[in-house]
Amino acid sequence: MDEQERWSVGDLAKSAGLTVRTLHHYDEIGLVSPSERTPAGHRRYTPADVRTLYRVRALRSLGLGLDTIAETLAGPADLSDVLRTQLVHLDAELDRTKALRARVSALIGHQTTLDLLEAMHMIEQYYTPEQLEYLARRRDELGEDHIKAVEAEWPGVIERMTAHHKAGTDPADPDVQALATRWSELMAEFHGGDQSIIDSAQRMLTDTEAEGKQESNGYNKELFAYVQRAWDAK
Known part of the structure; x- marks a missing residue:
């Protein structure tokens, strides 16, 4: 493998659409580290390192955290199990977002901005997150x-x-x-x-x-x- 098949941190960052600081962070946490260094100590990424980086980016695009990605790449973890867990997390986030949207939608047009914020704060004092989720689901059901x-x-x-x-x-x-x-x-x-x-x-x-x-x-x-x-x- 010749020198052209190695990437400096700057070239790889530009090619991948990342910052040099991000690549340095990935190196520091052991997620994507350059396999080689020049005699002067400069990082050099091999094709295998680049493939790892693009796997990391693919998993990040699914919303996975860096710790989860590291465990997935380092061990025998079943990617399907990881993605099923992530789907549960995303569904919960979606429910919370829908509940928040329903609360805001119900208040828009009835108060000024300051009144809206005050009303939302008041609602949170009297209704539990579970009750707010129930109300959001009921609103969706009714249309x-x-x-x-x-x-x-x-x-x-x-x-x-x-x-x-x-x-x-x-x-x-x-x-x-x-x-x-x-x-x-x-x-x-x-x-x-x-x-x-x-x-x-x-x-x-x-x-x-x-x-x-x-x-x-x-x-x-x-x-x-x-x-x-x-x-x-x-």
């Missing part, structure tokens, strides 16, 4: 069009129930009963009957009310208590 239809109906239901509340209408009144039934149905669209979600939503409402942060759409503790009386009157 955006259905969710928008439910969200569009809520203000009217709240407005009509508020009018009855302020007028002192008996909770057993047929109109109030019909509204209470629809209220319950719309809430079920959100929580799907999950009691832990219901409890978290109620805690957030109670604390928000106590801090004087009443919802701008009129949905507050007194109104909810009125709806509760309507449910009890059934």
Whole structure:
């Protein structure tokens, strides 16, 4: 093998689209080290070293960490097992990303940027990661069009129930009963009957009310208590 079949660190970095610093790091951790050095101590990569480097790049493109790549290349590890483990990791990351997207999507258009950040922080205080993932899955199952239809109906239901509340209408009144039934149905669209979600939503409402942060759409503790009386009157 002649000299032309060796690569300096600079030439290899340029050819592979990497930085010299990256190749130095790979050498330091023993991932891809040059097999030869010149009498002056300069690194020289052989064709075998280059093949190893491109295997590393291929595995990195699949999202594998350097430690996992090193173990895969150094030992008898089954690449299929490594990739199956990576697929599980990627699925979990995808679920978290979808949950975050659903949370942001649900808030966009309803608050200013600062209000949006405050609302997201508040949500994280009252809902567990598992509950947020459940809500994201439920939103996906229902579909955006259905969710928008439910969200569009809520203000009217709240407005009509508020009018009855302020007028002192008996909770057993047929109109109030019909509204209470629809209220319950719309809430079920959100929580799907999950009691832990219901409890978290109620805690957030109670604390928000106590801090004087009443919802701008009129949905507050007194109104909810009125709806509760309507449910009890059934």
